[in-house]
Amino acid sequence: MSSILESAKGIIKEAREFAYLGKYPEAIMKFKSQIDTLSQQLPKNQGDQLLYQEWSKLVNDLKEELDLTQILFDFTKGNPNSQQQPSPQKPKVVQECPEFHEDNRQPRLPFNQIPFQHHQRENTSPRSKANQFQISPPKQKPQDPDEIFFGGLRGGNDGKKPNSNNNNNNNNNGNNINQNSSNYFYNNNNNNNNNNYNKRPTNNNPPAKDPDVWDPPSKKADKPKQSQKDQKSNNIFKAQAQQPQQKNNQRREYDKPWKNNAVGEKKPVEGQRKTFHDHVYPDGRGPDSDLIQMIEREVLDLTPNVSFEQIAELELAKDTLQEAVLLPIFMPQIFTGIRRPCKGVLLFGPPGTGKTMLAKAVATTGKTTFFNVSACTLASKWKGESEKLVRLLFEMAKFYAPSTIFFDEIDALGSKRGDNDGDSARKVKTQMLIEMDGVSGAASSGEERKTVMCLAATNRPWDLDEALIRRLERRIYIPLPSDTGRKLLFEINLNSLKLSPNINWDQLVKKCEGYSGADIANVCREASMLPMRRKLKEEGGFQKLQQKYEDISNVVDVPLEQKDFDEALKIVNKSVSTEYLKEYENWMKDFGAG
Numbered sequence: 001m002s003s004i005l006e007s008a009k010g011i012i013k014e015a016r017e018f019a020y021l022g023k024y025p026e027a028i029m030k031f032k033s034q035i036d037t038l039s040q041q042l043p044k045n046q047g048d049q050l051l052y053q054e055w056s057k058l059v060n061d062l063k064e065e066l067d068l069t070q071i072l073f074d075f076t077k078g079n080p081n082s083q084q085q086p087s088p089q090k091p092k093v094v095q096e097c098p099e100f101h102e103d104n105r106q107p108r109l110p111f112n113q114i115p116f117q118h119h120q121r122e123n124t125s126p127r128s129k130a131n132q133f134q135i136s137p138p139k140q141k142p143q144d145p146d147e148i149f150f151g152g153l154r155g156g157n158d159g160k161k162p163n164s165n166n167n168n169n170n171n172n173n174g175n176n177i178n179q180n181s182s183n184y185f186y187n188n189n190n191n192n193n194n195n196n197y198n199k200r201p202t203n204n205n206p207p208a209k210d211p212d213v214w215d216p217p218s219k220k221a222d223k224p225k226q227s228q229k230d231q232k233s234n235n236i237f238k239a240q241a242q243q244p245q246q247k248n249n250q251r252r253e254y255d256k257p258w259k260n261n262a263v264g265e266k267k268p269v270e271g272q273r274k275t276f277h278d279h280v281y282p283d284g285r286g287p288d289s290d291l292i293q294m295i296e297r298e299v300l301d302l303t304p305n306v307s308f309e310q311i312a313e314l315e316l317a318k319d320t321l322q323e324a325v326l327l328p329i330f331m332p333q334i335f336t337g338i339r340r341p342c343k344g345v346l347l348f349g350p351p352g353t354g355k356t357m358l359a360k361a362v363a364t365t366g367k368t369t370f371f372n373v374s375a376c377t378l379a380s381k382w383k384g385e386s387e388k389l390v391r392l393l394f395e396m397a398k399f400y401a402p403s404t405i406f407f408d409e410i411d412a413l414g415s416k417r418g419d420n421d422g423d424s425a426r427k428v429k430t431q432m433l434i435e436m437d438g439v440s441g442a443a444s445s446g447e448e449r450k451t452v453m454c455l456a457a458t459n460r461p462w463d464l465d466e467a468l469i470r471r472l473e474r475r476i477y478i479p480l481p482s483d484t485g486r487k488l489l490f491e492i493n494l495n496s497l498k499l500s501p502n503i504n505w506d507q508l509v510k511k512c513e514g515y516s517g518a519d520i521a522n523v524c525r526e527a528s529m530l531p532m533r534r535k536l537k538e539e540g541g542f543q544k545l546q547q548k549y550e551d552i553s554n555v556v557d558v559p560l561e562q563k564d565f566d567e568a569l570k571i572v573n574k575s576v577s578t579e580y581l582k583e584y585e586n587w588m589k590d591f592g593a594g
């Protein structure tokens, strides 16, 4: 039976070739004869299920193809009234006879009838694949290059892009029945949902245009297409050409208050002292502007506001500082020659004993400009520029003289020089030594006096470089407070608080032995909070107290009692280790110069 099927397929192929060549009557005849032959054979072969199915499918397909061929035949005869519609079902022509696709068919049409087809091939470039996942924003109509393209070149379809159906079908030209009837057989990938089957051309209506078949290029399209970028730049040039001097003529002149603080625009206010930056860079900007501004911002302390009275005890240190620092500032004419002021003063001792306070008190009393330099700031923040920073610092101090430069924790900057020192650290130390010599040199020469006093503080004097120690000519030990000093510290710290008369101060001072000034300040701070906390607890919390009293500040401001200090002493311990105290005393014996 399969041989019958094979010979049938051969005849069907011939029928299809006739149809393809437009010989519809021959094709119809062949189709009909094969349908008859196969239909007669069909009932005898029901035993073989597979063969039967293939057989009956072929018969059905042939009937469909016969119908379609009949329609085309009617159509070419000019019989538009034929009621028979082509089945939207996909013809099996190409699937079963792929050789029909081999494109040796085109020359069989007259050349001027060959449609110029825009075959949009699947773009397999990586870029286009990536673009598939991008959602592009809606484009404005005139800027859409595709629309220009379609509108200019395609002519048909009103310059619009083909509808989405066509796009989905990969712009396959087979969606429409073309006037060239044989093209019907090109519709091998035809979509089942294609409505264009209904748009068969009639004598009255113009034939429907295939959006994928281009019309001949219009004149507009002949022009070389200008890219959007070129258009844009052309517009800019045009605009500039039309208004050549507008920008220069219409310089916007108005107040720019936000620029007042900016470097380069700052104008010195009348009566106000010129800054160092303005002095060195009158034009507003220079190579070291950033460093100078950093010093002005972070190092320059214009309001130290500490008086010697606020500092408990330390009378020896106060006297030394007054003599070594303040007197030369107030009476510079006397301190010349052998009486020249010292190059610098070192304050050393345990932490929290008032060294910084002393330096600030000197600056406040002497009305000098105070530079509070943290060695760490110099060493770490401006890596590679530290030595320049040191130079600028001293230049600034001279400019603002009389000045006090206070180097806190100087051991971090001026430790003993050794083989392990980095290049930068060595340069900084050297620069410091040079500058310290420079300030005292200025004072001893006949030129205009620029009193710049260097004060330094450290908890580890034994780590300091000897050359630096030599330049810090006065070295003052700032010890832990004595009994008297601790009592004074309590008085200074508590002078604004209400105190119970029952406090045993002597006992308290004894209990605080070994405490530094900073530790005692902490004890007082803690003790001052305890009666307030107690009161708030008694009254049931802050909110209840607020509801009960109009002004609660008087209610919670309860006098401090002995038990508050006892409690505070349990919380705050001393911060200075006694083992170091001996070392300070030893170093004082060896290097002290108070």
Ligand SMILES: Nc1ncnc2c1ncn2[C@@H]1O[C@H](COP(=O)(O)OP(=O)(O)OP(=O)(O)O)[C@@H](O)[C@H]1O
Binding pocket: 310, 311, 312, 313, 314, 350, 351, 352, 353, 354, 355, 356, 357, 358, 408, 457, 458, 459, 489, 492, 516, 517, 518, 519, 521
């Ligand atoms: N002699 C003092 N008189 C008054 N207050 C003091 C005294 N000593 C320390 N204090 C208190 O301790 C705090 C810290 O003092 P200061 O910063 O001067 O100590 P320091 O010796 O410089 O400490 P460090 O060595 O850690 O820098 C001060 O704010 C002050 O409350």
